[in-house]
Amino acid sequence: MTAIADLFRGPVAIETSALWLAEHELYPEERAHIQNAVPKRRAEFATARILSRRALAAVGAPSVALVPTADRAPVWPSGYTGSISHCADYCAVVVARSRDVRSLGLDVEDLRELEPTMLDLVLTPTERRWLCAQPATLRPLLPIVIFSAKEAYYKCQYPITRGFLEFRDVELAIEWASGTFEARVLKEGWPAAVARLSGRFLVDDDRVGCGVELAQD
Numbered sequence: 001m002t003a004i005a006d007l008f009r010g011p012v013a014i015e016t017s018a019l020w021l022a023e024h025e026l027y028p029e030e031r032a033h034i035q036n037a038v039p040k041r042r043a044e045f046a047t048a049r050i051l052s053r054r055a056l057a058a059v060g061a062p063s064v065a066l067v068p069t070a071d072r073a074p075v076w077p078s079g080y081t082g083s084i085s086h087c088a089d090y091c092a093v094v095v096a097r098s099r100d101v102r103s104l105g106l107d108v109e110d111l112r113e114l115e116p117t118m119l120d121l122v123l124t125p126t127e128r129r130w131l132c133a134q135p136a137t138l139r140p141l142l143p144i145v146i147f148s149a150k151e152a153y154y155k156c157q158y159p160i161t162r163g164f165l166e167f168r169d170v171e172l173a174i175e176w177a178s179g180t181f182e183a184r185v186l187k188e189g190w191p192a193a194v195a196r197l198s199g200r201f202l203v204d205d206d207r208v209g210c211g212v213e214l215a216q217d
């Protein structure tokens, strides 16, 4: 997916690649973190750490071990923020200096139709009605775009709230022509700073990518 950079407007650094088993390039504490994982997960984790360090170097960050917290959220060097996503054989990372961007959310998914059970989990009633009104050629694609946009939104809001949301707690308004969306939290009392964020999406032959960024005040 070549155009991940188009998902963000702030000064960010982006790295993407196929997954590879780069464990020998990891810090010992990173290797320890995935020592019992299956090879696919080790490749995802290792690729993401190497790409993250490359992207962080591009925005001036030191090279440090990037070991996630117990809730799986990434931990960035002080003064930097970012987001990681991987799908079948692909990894993408976006980072920025915190003084430029407060938080970032990136998600990539293999392009696919969502099963009916997933549709029930992901779509709100309003989104279902909107989907039914879309051109028949687009309709099979749109649920994975909504899924991915909600994941990108979730990753962006998490460092601010540390709060969990179900897919149906978030409602999207998608503008297909401009490749943009707005994510709005339906749950009462969600922090105002992240209760409504806009994002961008792109779709190519193989994947969908979504980006959400929260600017600094």
Ligand SMILES: CC(C)(COP(=O)(O)OP(=O)(O)OC[C@H]1O[C@@H](n2cnc3c(N)ncnc32)[C@H](O)[C@@H]1OP(=O)(O)O)[C@@H](O)C(=O)NCCC(=O)NCCS
Binding pocket: 044, 045, 048, 068, 071, 072, 073, 074, 083, 084, 085, 086, 087, 106, 107, 108, 150, 151, 153, 154, 155, 156, 158, 159, 164, 165, 166, 167, 170
């Ligand atoms: C965080 C989550 C969205 C990740 O999505 P995923 O499809 O499993 O996987 P992706 O490859 O796109 O992303 C994985 C990366 O997300 C990042 N991540 C994990 N938890 C995160 C969190 N709470 N906040 C921000 N980023 C997180 C990690 O960097 C991870 O990569 P790593 O383990 O190699 O470091 C998902 O696992 C999750 O926790 N979902 C629960 C909440 C949710 O999805 N609600 C519905 C949307 S509102």
